[in-house]
Amino acid sequence: MNYAKKSIEDIGTAGKKVLVRCDFNVPQDENGEITADTRIVGALPTIKYLADKGAKIILCSHLGRPKGKVDPKYSLKPVAERLSALLGKTVALAADVVGEDAKAKAAALKDGDIMLLENVRFHAEEEKNDPAFAKELASLAEIYVNDAFGTAHRAHASTAGVADYLPAVCGFLIQKEIGIMGKALEDPKRPFVAVLGGAKVSDKIGVIKNLILKCDTIIIGGAMAYTFKKAAGRNIGTSRFEEDKLDYAREVMVRAVGMGVGFMLPIDHVCADHFGEDATPVPCKHIAEGMMGLDIGPKTVEKYSAALKNAGTVVWNGPMGVFEIPAFAEGTKAIAKAIAESDAVSIIGGGDSAAAVEQLGFADKMTHISTGGGASLEFLEGLELPGIACLLDK
């Protein structure tokens, strides 16, 4: 994939109608109140830049899963209100997406004005990337800006389809994602260390396949480690593992040796006799019968931290243990700390690892925390992301 894409800085937007695909898929409570506005705040630099340039800004996004039908529960009204408050100016919400109200409001925009379309997923055509719908959406504007990294791995009408009808560039959020992650994959500062954890090897097969070609060291934690341990002939007690991935795990380890890539597995563990909040953590070197590994142990933390200390680039995806339960969160915390303290270019792939880093207060110590879970995984797999591939090359 070509990561050198044009951005809003490479195209004249003054006086132009600009359709900006944002990721306003914010968490809400049962009353519809926004519980975290990180995604809205994250979109502000692109919106403010365009407003300062005198563009006529038409924002669009999805929210939740209305399944192609108008459902007031998924209205972007709370987002329009929060945006208005954050920007200190009114962001008018259209009553529809490509209907009369959206068209009238878009036509009436003055330079620097900002409006928001209703939830694009109120139309089933959005997720089907229906060309007629994409064309209609595109007809509202003269330029398309994609700034929603979280949906960039989806070929939907508002994330990719509209680019067939409009000159398409990225906003600052996507520019940062592809700038930092693209560089890590193409020309990383070495040693390049990948830390992979989480529940399943099967979720990370593509990432392992790609990163083994690029990294100097791969560090494994989480339940994933036990599939590798078992494949290496170790006793893993009742730890979670994937029987049907044992051959793959063996193959990866052989390939790593052949390619001179360091492949690190836990050398000690924090176990318990069952999985749960009430489980008693038992540190151990070898997992006894009837016990399951739920976190990496202190010796492993030491070993992994030493590898991270000297890293030039670190990519982290997936927790080292069952970090939701405090007794089994120490490994994940320690790895977050080691990455935060290293001088490496540190990239946190979205999802659980991003949440862990934020919860622990290390967010500002990382070079980049990706805003997309699925999208950042696919990016690390080296796959072409439709929402990025559709943008103009530099």
Ligand code: AMP
């Ligand atoms: P993922 O969605 O693949 O990033 O996996 C995250 C999940 O993996 C979290 O809910 C963790 O609790 C879980 N997990 C991590 N380590 C273990 C382990 N050793 N045993 C069982 N589950 C684990």
